[in-house]
Amino acid sequence: MKKLMYFAMLTVISCALLLAGCGNKSAGNSSEDLSTGTAEAAVKVTMLNVGQGDAILVETGSQTVLIDTSDVDERKKLESELKKANVSKIDKLILSHPHADHIGGVDVVLKNYPVGEIYDNGMISTNKLFINYVKAAKEQNIPRKGLKAGDVLDLGNGVTFKVLYPTAELVETATKADKEAAETKKKGYKHDPNNESVVGILNYKSFNMFFTGDAEGPVEKKLLSTDKDVLSAQVLKSPHHGSKTGSTMNFLKAMNPKDVLISCGEGNSYGHPNDEALQNYSEMKMNVYRTDLNGTIVLTTDGKKYIIKGEK
Ligand SMILES: [Zn+2]
Structure with missing residues (x-):
């Protein structure tokens, strides 16, 4: 009897875990029947499994967009993940900020794929990787544009990317200081790339x-005051x-x-994700998907329902 109870309990726990892991959700608060387990894959967001860095593929059915390219040391992973996703071209490459774990793989992307446009935060950086991709983009005649709050990118098929940060004011202040510094050979704007x-x-x-991107508490606080x-x-x-x-x-x-x-x-040396962030997610009763544990993570949505599936 005890054994039976044990199995019954195990079944209940497994079901609960399965439900949490499956991630078949309604985008709204409606109580639609989600039992079919599929959302029409009109739009697909894939968090590529690229080690310690970010690279996220957005396929809208009309455009292929890559947000960040992971780190220099993770280029092989990026190459194989893009191959696995059957990418043949990238319409828009969005680079969140000029840190190596986000722009380290740009050269691989520019070498292997036709890229339509490159978007970044519009600021000047002394990072060698940044200088190199600006040069490469110029050589390949790929337009490079800076994004700032208020911009809306059309990703095709009714999908948009609305930019909330950085503010136009921040971009202007930093760029002005950097340009002045270049002329006077003084130190430029004190950047805080994250x-x-x-x-x-x-x-x-x-x-x-x-x-x-890698935005932290100060940006979250700012957005709460301007865009709540x-x-x-x-x-x-x-x-x-x-x-x-x-994740405050x-x-x-x-x-x-x-x-x-x-x-x-x-097993990254930064201890990412941090226990404090995980605790906050848990307090919010959020489902957590991690590339270090789940491998490549694929989200598909029909604009109403969505499903998230980890590779493992
Ligand atoms: Zn980062």
């Missing part, structure tokens, strides 16, 4: 996913690989996401 990350909302019908009414999203791209510097409770409460996707390397 907190200059391109932050925005991917929208498709009633589905919203929030992209953060538009922060709502069902899915969050974990800021800064789940570092404790971001106030921010999570305002957004109220159901699921969070974390890109981080297995």
